[in-house]
Amino acid sequence: MAHDAKREDYQRLSLRYALELDKSGATDAARAFAAFGRRFAQNRDSLPQSDADRAFHLVALATEVIDYRLPFASDTQAEALIRRGRDLLDEAVSLDPSCWDALRMLAATRSASVDERYGYLVEQEDNVRAACEAERDRSLEELGLERGALGASIAMRPYWRWLASMAEDALICGRNRASIDAAERLLASDPSDLSDVRFTLAYALAKLEDEKGLNELASRYESISPLRPADDAWILLARCAVAHSLCNYPAARAMLVRLLESYPGGAALLVRQGELPDGEFARLRVPPYSEDELVLAVSEGIVLLQEGNDRSGRGVFGHWVANTVSELDPEAAKEAARMAKDKGASTS
């Protein structure tokens, strides 16, 4: 799944449009709706919308800039993109002071440390939940049963993303129980896990070397994500890390083999263990089991890979993963070296 700002922007306006159609008693709803797509793409301002909808549109634009363009920009472009992203978010907040997504994303750029932003998220959580729940109740009342479910989901999403950010920030700060707590609250609020917070939860459990908790999480997958079994890079890397922490090397190795089966061609990424900035709106949208997904999982997995004293500078588990993958796939080590060299050449 994962959050999709553009799609959510579309969904918000289509719901609003449908509501307006109902009110106006339009007889030719099908035709009117056909016009919606065209107007959304070409003449957005002509559609009925609230300030909150307009603000969210700016968030969607900012997401495109910050999460999807900035990571690939040159240093000279980066500055302009950061400024543009911030301007869009500032404008979003001026339109809608409770545009939680914009506030959350701005907090990331304004905080001196992850810890500071985490503190802000914790402080505001109750407000965000109360506001989103009130909006959800309003939506359900206004939209009725059929559309209400989508309306309620859209109303709650800023809170879900808030909790997902809290879980991720807590994990980065070394507050693993708080990360688990935030993730579990999110799963309780959104049992079908639009945010894929179970991935973050898997890492937090691995940080506490909680083998039992990880096994339980894997068995909960069936109800959380019936279409996606517990073979994503996060849960496999988490289980690998726990086996490694218990010095159960055969089991850890078997998990790496499974990981490589789930992500064929991912060996070099596991040797290289690159880090990239987290998505500010939400975890980046990438196809399941793609190399890009493995890149995200490895980057978020730095908290597991880089822990402990290790002379290679990779961290104890990271060093072991790189060595073991190189043994399993000798070509991967060479490819990783090539990738590192290319990166070095492009940044120098």
Place this chain on the structure above:
Amino acid sequence: MRAWDELIWRCASRRREKIGPLSDQAFEELLLAVREDFEAFVDHDEDRAGLIVARALDAYRESCRDDDLLDDETFEKHRTARLAALHGECVRAQELCENSLDARLLAVLSEDPAPDQLLESLLGLERSFSGDTPPAGDAWDDVLYRPHLRLRAAVARTCLDTAHVRMAASAALSVMDASPTDPLGARNTYLLACARLEDEPAFDAALARFSHQESAWSHLARVLLLYKLGRMNAARRALHGYDELCRGGAYALLRPTYVEIYLPERPEVAPCSLEECALAVREAEPIIADAPDFIGWCQGFDWLVESAGRFAEKNDLDW
């Protein structure tokens, strides 16, 4: 490690076993006799190996004396040479007696391998000596069993250093169970592991078990534990406690210094002294690094930074 004392005890105990029961007073006299002329009493290869180790440790400690006067490069050269000398002697002792666990443990440690390799070697040693069963009562009282406790304590510390935290906790706990007086201070490793695992009940239980006796480790572990649990006011008070009750604690935390590897135990230092804080900070280093904003949070308290600065000035330390 008081190698000579233990060696004399071991040697006298073996002699007592041979000649039959002795009164306490007679045993005291035997100890004195062994101390006077050790070589006359040595008739066991393990003690001959122990003699080599004790002399090698003396030589090693002697060579550390003037370290403070050396520049980095010369220090590194001296260090490599004295570790190599110690290693050579321990290997010689080991060749004389394969069963000398102290010699084998020191041979591994003095090679100063990478932490993950060290752990593998230590676990290998444990497997080789797994047949020796611990004595009843406090295992520390049996001088022949002490090397096993030292090895287990080293395993616990190395596990913590290499992010095998549950293993660190269980190894430390097993040392505490085998020797409830815990002269090796395995509880310190255990407290740090509890902090890393954010396990407050286990932390409190361990402190209660030792009558809430505090140390640089307990103070520091408490700060880390509460910080990680997000109890920031309590964490701030704990940091204040660490600063107040550990002499030079703030300085040790904000200006971590090089700490030599333990051969094979932690050096004996005064409780809550600067030296003890330096050891605690070194052992906690992987946990501190795992909470990347922790030091920044500490530095945000002016009273802590000022305390460290005052300590540095008073003691003529770099700041």
